[in-house]
Amino acid sequence: MLAVAAVALHPDSPLDGLDIGDRPEPTPPDGWTTVEVRAASLNHHDLFSLRGVGLPADRLPMILGCDAAGVTAEGEEVVVHAVIGDPAAGGGDETLDPRRTLLSELHPGTLAQRVAVPRRNLVPKPAELSWEEAACLPTAWLTAYRMVVSRSGLPAAGGGSVLVQGAGGGVATAALLIAKAAGHTVFVTSRDEDKRRRAAALGADAVFEPGARLPARVDAVIETVGAATWGHSVRSLRPGGRIVVSGATSGPNPPAELTRIFFLQLSVIGSTMGSRGELADLVGFLARTGIRPPVQEVRPLAQARGAFERLAAGDVFGKLVLVPG
Numbered sequence: 449m450l451a452v453a454a455v456a457l458h459p460d461s462p463l464d465g466l467d468i469g470d471r472p473e474p475t476p477p478d479g480w481t482t483v484e485v486r487a488a489s490l491n492h493h494d495l496f497s498l499r500g501v502g503l504p505a506d507r508l509p510m511i512l513g514c515d516a517a518g519v520t521a522e523g524e525e526v527v528v529h530a531v532i533g534d535p536a537a538g539g540g541d542e543t544l545d546p547r548r549t550l551l552s553e554l555h556p557g558t559l560a561q562r563v564a565v566p567r568r569n570l571v572p573k574p575a576e577l578s579w580e581e582a583a584c585l586p587t588a589w590l591t592a593y594r595m596v597v598s599r600s601g602l603p604a605a606g607g608g609s610v611l612v613q614g615a616g617g618g619v620a621t622a623a624l625l626i627a628k629a630a631g632h633t634v635f636v637t638s639r640d641e642d643k644r645r646r647a648a649a650l651g652a653d654a655v656f657e658p659g660a661r662l663p664a665r666v667d668a669v670i671e672t673v674g675a676a677t678w679g680h681s682v683r684s685l686r687p688g689g690r691i692v693v694s695g696a697t698s699g700p701n702p703p704a705e706l707t708r709i710f711f712l713q714l715s716v717i718g719s720t721m722g723s724r725g726e727l728a729d730l731v732g733f734l735a736r737t738g739i740r741p742p743v744q745e746v747r748p749l750a751q752a753r754g755a756f757e758r759l760a761a762g763d764v765f766g767k768l769v770l771v772p773g
């Protein structure tokens with residue numbers, strides 16, 4: 449079958465290890481099934497894998513991709529939960545299972561015509577979502593949902609305020625739309641004027657260049673950019689506010705800002721992916737609120753290299769989707 453795989457790891461030139469070609473069909477073990485992929489989306493995770501972050505050389509070649517929507521052998525239309533883990537081993541949350549893994553880290557990923565997944569990882573796809581929209585949910589949107597809804601401390605009834613750093617990203621656009629739909633005031637930053645304009649069109653209450661002073665300190669910051677925005681995130685919080693962090697695209701070692709963190713009694717909350725239950729809740733949230741993932745581009749799987757080039761160049765607003773058909 450056709451698939452997009454990492455065949456070599458290059459920390460500084462990740463696309464050199466990308467291969468688009470024929471790979472063996474999946475062989476699902478007991479309790480797993482095969483999903484015929486209708487659409488898959490790219491994540492920054494795929495670039496990190498090609499750089500060798502979280503993917504050791506002895507697992508190559510590895511089919512990339514965490515996210516897919518498709519049809520099972522039994523004819524069910526599904527969204528695939530990308531976290532493979534045992535909830536019982538994580539106190540009821542599979543993301544806390546010490547042995548948890550994401551598709552494409554230990555088991556072949558979703559950028560393929562077919563992918564094998566545990567049956568418990570299937571979430572029904574509602575008819576309201578297109579295949580392309582559904583394929584954006586399992587990583588970027590689920591991560592943003594947990595950050596905003598479960599981890600930020602923002603009031604469930606709405607009325608909070610939040611800063612989303614790096615407005616163009618997959619997680620960031622999701623966080624903006626989820627926070628607005630939940631009734632919060634949302635400020636965003638982006639390096640790029642066009643992305644700031646597009647974030648405003650999506651509903652951001654105000655948009656800023658990175659590092660700009662905000663009109664008011666916020667209750668929470670959604671942080672995925674890392675070193676480049678961390679100081680601004682800390683400075684933008686009201687006393688007692690929270691930074692929820694799930695990524696560090698620009699570098700993992702920001703200045704600690706410890707004085708401000710303890711003096712203003714700020715909280716720094718780590719967040720990773722979400723449970724299968726949260727993915728089902730997210731699907732219901734989209735069906736109920738009408739918000740949809742902004743899909744920048746849909747390409748055939750065979751043309752995946754161009755999509756990886758866009759992602760690596762930061763030339764993305766929202767999500768890039770690949771279709772095998």
Ligand SMILES: NC(=O)c1ccc[n+]([C@@H]2O[C@H](COP(=O)([O-])OP(=O)(O)OC[C@H]3O[C@@H](n4cnc5c(N)ncnc54)[C@H](OP(=O)(O)O)[C@@H]3O)[C@@H](O)[C@H]2O)c1
Nearest residue numbers: 492614615616617618619638639672695696697698720721
């Ligand atoms: N822990 C988890 O479970 C989890 C899940 C999903 C993602 N992540 C992580 O979250 C991060 C974002 O993922 P994504 O898929 O949303 O990525 P993406 O779509 O490629 O977006 C990249 C983001 O980086 C921002 N950015 C701002 N300044 C940057 C700089 N100086 N250098 C590089 N990037 C900069 C971009 O913002 P502008 O271009 O608008 O400025 C944009 O928000 C990644 O690090 C990813 O690994 C973690």
